[in-house]
Amino acid sequence: MKIAVLPGDGIGPEIVAQAVRVLQALGPKFDLEEAPVGGAAYDVAGHPLPPATLELAKKADAILFGAVGDWKYDTLARELRPEQAILGLRKHLELFANFRPAICYPELTAASSLKPEIIGGLDILIVRELNGDIYFGQPRGIRTSELPLFKGAREGYDTMHYSEPEVERIGRVAFEAALKRGKKVCSVDKANVLETSQLWREVMIRVSKDYPDVELSHMYVDNAAMQLVKAPKAFDVVVTGNLFGDILSDEAAMLTGSIGMLPSASLDKNNKGLYEPSHGSAPDIAGKGVANPLATILSAAMMLRYSLGMALEADRIEKAVQKVLAQGLRTADIYTEGTQKVSTVQMGDAVVAAL
Amino acid sequence: MKIAVLPGDGIGPEIVAQAVRVLQALGPKFDLEEAPVGGAAYDVAGHPLPPATLELAKKADAILFGAVGDWKYDTLARELRPEQAILGLRKHLELFANFRPAICYPELTAASSLKPEIIGGLDILIVRELNGDIYFGQPRGIRTSELPLFKGAREGYDTMHYSEPEVERIGRVAFEAALKRGKKVCSVDKANVLETSQLWREVMIRVSKDYPDVELSHMYVDNAAMQLVKAPKAFDVVVTGNLFGDILSDEAAMLTGSIGMLPSASLDKNNKGLYEPSHGSAPDIAGKGVANPLATILSAAMMLRYSLGMALEADRIEKAVQKVLAQGLRTADIYTEGTQKVSTVQMGDAVVAAL
Ligand SMILES: CC(C)[C@H](C(=O)O)[C@@H](O)C(=O)O
Ligand SMILES: CC(C)[C@H](C(=O)O)[C@@H](O)C(=O)O
Numbered sequence: 001m002k003i004a005v006l007p008g009d010g011i012g013p014e015i016v017a018q019a020v021r022v023l024q025a026l027g028p029k030f031d032l033e034e035a036p037v038g039g040a041a042y043d044v045a046g047h048p049l050p051p052a053t054l055e056l057a058k059k060a061d062a063i064l065f066g067a068v069g070d071w072k073y074d075t076l077a078r079e080l081r082p083e084q085a086i087l088g089l090r091k092h093l094e095l096f097a098n099f100r101p102a103i104c105y106p107e108l109t110a111a112s113s114l115k116p117e118i119i120g121g122l123d124i125l126i127v128r129e130l131n132g133d134i135y136f137g138q139p140r141g142i143r144t145s146e147l148p149l150f151k152g153a154r155e156g157y158d159t160m161h162y163s164e165p166e167v168e169r170i171g172r173v174a175f176e177a178a179l180k181r182g183k184k185v186c187s188v189d190k191a192n193v194l195e196t197s198q199l200w201r202e203v204m205i206r207v208s209k210d211y212p213d214v215e216l217s218h219m220y221v222d223n224a225a226m227q228l229v230k231a232p233k234a235f236d237v238v239v240t241g242n243l244f245g246d247i248l249s250d251e252a253a254m255l256t257g258s259i260g261m262l263p264s265a266s267l268d269k270n271n272k273g274l275y276e277p278s279h280g281s282a283p284d285i286a287g288k289g290v291a292n293p294l295a296t297i298l299s300a301a302m303m304l305r306y307s308l309g310m311a312l313e314a315d316r317i318e319k320a321v322q323k324v325l326a327q328g329l330r331t332a333d334i335y336t337e338g339t340q341k342v343s344t345v346q347m348g349d350a351v352v353a354a355l
Numbered sequence: 356m357k358i359a360v361l362p363g364d365g366i367g368p369e370i371v372a373q374a375v376r377v378l379q380a381l382g383p384k385f386d387l388e389e390a391p392v393g394g395a396a397y398d399v400a401g402h403p404l405p406p407a408t409l410e411l412a413k414k415a416d417a418i419l420f421g422a423v424g425d426w427k428y429d430t431l432a433r434e435l436r437p438e439q440a441i442l443g444l445r446k447h448l449e450l451f452a453n454f455r456p457a458i459c460y461p462e463l464t465a466a467s468s469l470k471p472e473i474i475g476g477l478d479i480l481i482v483r484e485l486n487g488d489i490y491f492g493q494p495r496g497i498r499t500s501e502l503p504l505f506k507g508a509r510e511g512y513d514t515m516h517y518s519e520p521e522v523e524r525i526g527r528v529a530f531e532a533a534l535k536r537g538k539k540v541c542s543v544d545k546a547n548v549l550e551t552s553q554l555w556r557e558v559m560i561r562v563s564k565d566y567p568d569v570e571l572s573h574m575y576v577d578n579a580a581m582q583l584v585k586a587p588k589a590f591d592v593v594v595t596g597n598l599f600g601d602i603l604s605d606e607a608a609m610l611t612g613s614i615g616m617l618p619s620a621s622l623d624k625n626n627k628g629l630y631e632p633s634h635g636s637a638p639d640i641a642g643k644g645v646a647n648p649l650a651t652i653l654s655a656a657m658m659l660r661y662s663l664g665m666a667l668e669a670d671r672i673e674k675a676v677q678k679v680l681a682q683g684l685r686t687a688d689i690y691t692e693g694t695q696k697v698s699t700v701q702m703g704d705a706v707v708a709a710l
Pocket of ligand 1: 087246547548
């Protein structure tokens with residue numbers, strides 16, 4: 001099985017290296033091929049997603065992705081900036097279904113900003129659409145305003161849109177996921193203001209008819225941002241568009257206090273996928289050997305389960321992670337008094353040993 | 356001084372009634388004229404913002420607004436739904452600058468989902484643009500998709516846009532506010548993805564040159580949703596567009612745990628304004644006499660300060676509210692053990708007495 005390994009920028013290379021060690025510890029099962037992506041690719045090839053990297057990603061069975069972005073690329077034109085690599089991969093490979101679990105690990109409850117009784121035991125899943133919405137909508141650009149009050153002024157504009165089949169396919173993904181979990185889907189939109197959301201809601205209601213065992217509810221995005229703070233455990237699966245999903249999945253991840261632990265998967269319709277930690281490239285701590293590799297290691301486990309049909313091996317990795325947490329090992333981001341602070345490599349060592 | 360009183364739906368009438376009593380307790384200074392708005396207006400006049408209500412709002416010196424919305428109007432066509440009243444007032448009166456303070460009152464720290472050390476003493480101000488963005492952008496609607504993959508399918512679409520003068524005027528409002536506070540402005544956008552945000556950021560940087568004493572920073576909206584959870588006290592003034600402001604201001608309000616205490620102001624360029632509580636119409640508790648009137652009472656205080664030039668009277672009201680909190684009086688939403696639970700009217704009584 002061929003895995004494209006794309007470490008990227010910031011802490012990406014450090015954390016991906018540990019996930020690769022964990023995969024290798026399972027035996028000689030994988031053909032791992034590495035390629036540059038993001039700022040690192042811009043540095044060597046003049047583009048954040050060079051053709052060779054995209055080709056590798058296309059022919060691989062799955063992609064293990066680190067993170068992209070660094071302040072030093074802030075002055076580049078947008079089409080050359082590191083973020084374009086991840087946006088390009090999602091679009092070119094039609095990775096439309098983004099799974100972002102927000103889990104509060106029992107051992108890490110204290111790391112959350114929230115009170116333990118509110119956050120303890122949280123296990124929700126945000127399903128974010130990744131190929132549509134205002135992210136890729138045309139037309140977009142800078143033009144001259146036609147509004148009477150501002151006529152002639154420069155104006156930036158973007159187009160939000162979703163078609164029925166796009167909403168339907170992500171809806172089905174969310175309902176299928178809910179069937180295997182708590183059997184509740186909360187669809188988040190802004191249907192009291194946006195036409196896109198009105199269509200979104202209409203389609204979700206239609207799709208829900210095929211899933212009589214799953215309870216569908218609707219929530220405006222502003223209210224969802226509040227309810228996640230007030231009573232996050234009331235959710236099971238949340239399904240939403242690309243833009244709202246970007247905001248809410250990050251909010252939910254941070255609520256847990258264990259964002260350094262949270263994996264994510266971005267899948268196409270055949271369950272080929274890209275796997276990456278929910279956190280970013282954290283350039284401020286890059287190269288210091290303190291980053292938490294567990295979200296990437298757990299992303300590798302998700303990859304085995306969803307794309308490579310190796311559920312047993314996925315279980316083994318997840319159990320190994322639980323074991324190192326139970327042993328009290330913590331990287332700096334999840335360290336609390338009474339636990340043992342370890343480096344990125346030491347955490348990798350411990351997971352490999354636990355395997 | 357003429358004040359338009361628009362109670363609206365749900366708990367709106369109950370809480371506005373208490374704010375009106377507080378204003379009247381200041382003496383015979385105000386010409387208060389009431390009109391229906393939202394669902395209540397639809398019921399009597401067939402439209403959520405009848406011409407007579409809009410006329411009254413236009414000729415008044417300020418508007419005291421309750422809340423709009425109720426499930427029973429969910430099946431109405433969008434242009435007839437209660438929300439259109441508030442959107443219409445903001446647009447027709449050019450109320451472009453929305454002030455949404457997120458304050459954690461010392462007496463109410465325990466009501467928050469967050470740990471006291473994270474949230475205690477929070478005092479930030481979200482400045483949300485209210486007249487532009489995807490809320491009012493044209494074109495919008497339902498059309499046939501032109502995307503190769505989904506060609507011919509129904510597609511909902513909306514247009515996000517901001518022109519330079521629109522960004523500049525809300526930017527100036529935020530910088531002026533910061534000068535009177537902690538001298539920091541964080542501008543929130545999604546400039547790594549949206550053209551609208553790129554122009555937004557460019558203009559904010561330009562405006563900041565006129566405010567050398569204020570520190571400007573930029574944050575992507577997904578990161579802002581996280582940082583509000585992780586370290587809300589790191590913010591002073593947050594300035595953002597209509598859509599991101601909708602989401603982040605609600606998130607911030609809920610973080611405090613005292614959303615029932617938070618007032619808001621929506622101002623035009625001459626400081627004429629509409630004042631409303633940050634919370635909504637809460638139809639589930641309407642008519643039960645348990646709603647918290649303090650956000651509306653504090654909105655009336657904001658009105659005196661910003662629109663009517665009566666800062667001393669505003670101070671008096673705010674001190675009276677502090678006094679009732681210190682006395683231990685609490686409506687159900689902010690009740691914690693050891694305090695005294697009171698009704699909407701009893702809370703109004705107590706504030707009037709404290710004046
Ligand atoms: C890097 C950026 C373009 C990206 C997004 O907005 O989707 C990131 O925030 C994410 O959530 O994966
Ligand atoms: C009622 C709704 C249209 C409104 C908005 O989205 O602006 C509300 O959520 C608010 O924040 O005042």
